[in-house]
Amino acid sequence: MLRIWIEAMRLRTLPVSLAGVLAGTAAGWQTPAPRLWPAVLCFVFALLSQIASNFANEYYDFKGGLDRAGRDGPRRGVTEGDISPRAMLAATLLTLGMACVVGCSLIMWGGWWLVAVGVLIAAGVLAYSAGPWPLSHHGMGEVAVLFFFGLIPVNFTYWLVSGMIPGAEVMMLSVAVGLMGANVLVVNNLRDRSDDAAVGKHTLAVMFGERFASALYLADGLVATALLWSWRPWWPLVYLAGHLLLSARVWRARGRKLNPLLGMTAVWMFATVLLLSLV
Numbered sequence: 001m002l003r004i005w006i007e008a009m010r011l012r013t014l015p016v017s018l019a020g021v022l023a024g025t026a027a028g029w030q031t032p033a034p035r036l037w038p039a040v041l042c043f044v045f046a047l048l049s050q051i052a053s054n055f056a057n058e059y060y061d062f063k064g065g066l067d068r069a070g071r072d073g074p075r076r077g078v079t080e081g082d083i084s085p086r087a088m089l090a091a092t093l094l095t096l097g098m099a100c101v102v103g104c105s106l107i108m109w110g111g112w113w114l115v116a117v118g119v120l121i122a123a124g125v126l127a128y129s130a131g132p133w134p135l136s137h138h139g140m141g142e143v144a145v146l147f148f149f150g151l152i153p154v155n156f157t158y159w160l161v162s163g164m165i166p167g168a169e170v171m172m173l174s175v176a177v178g179l180m181g182a183n184v185l186v187v188n189n190l191r192d193r194s195d196d197a198a199v200g201k202h203t204l205a206v207m208f209g210e211r212f213a214s215a216l217y218l219a220d221g222l223v224a225t226a227l228l229w230s231w232r233p234w235w236p237l238v239y240l241a242g243h244l245l246l247s248a249r250v251w252r253a254r255g256r257k258l259n260p261l262l263g264m265t266a267v268w269m270f271a272t273v274l275l276l277s278l279v
C-alpha cells in the first residue's frame with residue numbers, strides 16, 4: 001500500500017517544485033543578511049503543495065472520467081482501484097492543509113498579507129484540475145506551471161530569505177525556471193495526447209498537435225537559456241547542451257517512450273538550478 005501512495009506522489013515531478021525554491025534561495029543568499037529558516041520552510045511548503053497538486057489531479061481526473069486503466073502514463077491508483085476516491089480526496093485535503101500550516105509559519109518573516117498568497121497557491125492547486133474551468137483541461141497548464149513553479153516560488157523565496165524586493169535579474173531567473181518546469185508538463189501532455197483527446201481534455205498538445213508540442217519544448221529551453229545568461233554567463237550553455245539532447249529525443253519519442261524523458265527533464269532542470277546556485 002505504501003508503494004501505491006508513493007507512486008501517487010509522482011516523485012518525478014518533485015524536482016520541479018523544489019527547483020524554484022532553490023533558485024530563490026540561491027539568489028537571496030547573495031544578499032547582505034540572508035535568513036535560513038524561511039528557506040527551509042519554503043522547501044517544505046513547495047514539497048507539500050506539489051504532492052497535494054498531484055493527489056488532486058488524480059482525484060479530479062478520475063471524477064471527471066478523464067483517466068482510463070492501462071494508460072501510457074504512470075499508474076493511477078484511483079483509476080486502477082488501488083486507492084479509493086474518498087481516500088485520495090482525504091489525502092489531498094490533508095496534504096494541502098499541512099502546506100497551509102507551514103505557509104502560515106512564514107508570516108513572522110513576511111507579514112499577514114502572505115495569507116493572501118497562500119490562498120492563491122491553494123486555489124491554484126485545486127483549480128489546476130478542478131472547478132468549473134480546470135486550467136489543465138483548457139490549454140492553460142503550461143501557463144500555470146510558469147507562474148506556480150517559476151515566478152511565485154523564486155520571487156517569494158528570494159523576498160523571504162533576503163527581506164528585499166526582487167529586481168529584474170531575479171524576475172528573469174524566475175521566468176527561466178518556470179519555462180524549464182513547463183517543459184515537464186509539455187512532455188507529460190505529449191505522452192497523453194491520444195488519451196486526452198479521447199476524453200475531451202484540451203491540452204496544448206491536443207489543440208495544436210505533436211509537432212507544436214515538440215517545438216514548444218525546444219523553444220522553452222532556448223528562452224530559458226537566454227534568461228539564465230544574465231544570472232550566470234556561460235554556465236547556461238551546460239543546460240542548453242543537455243536540453244538539445246533531450247529535445248532531439250522528445251521530437252522522436254511517443255507514448256510510453258516519453259516516460260523516462262519526463263523524469264530526465266525534471267532532473268535536468270533541478271541539476272541546472274543546483275549547478276548555477278553553487279558556481
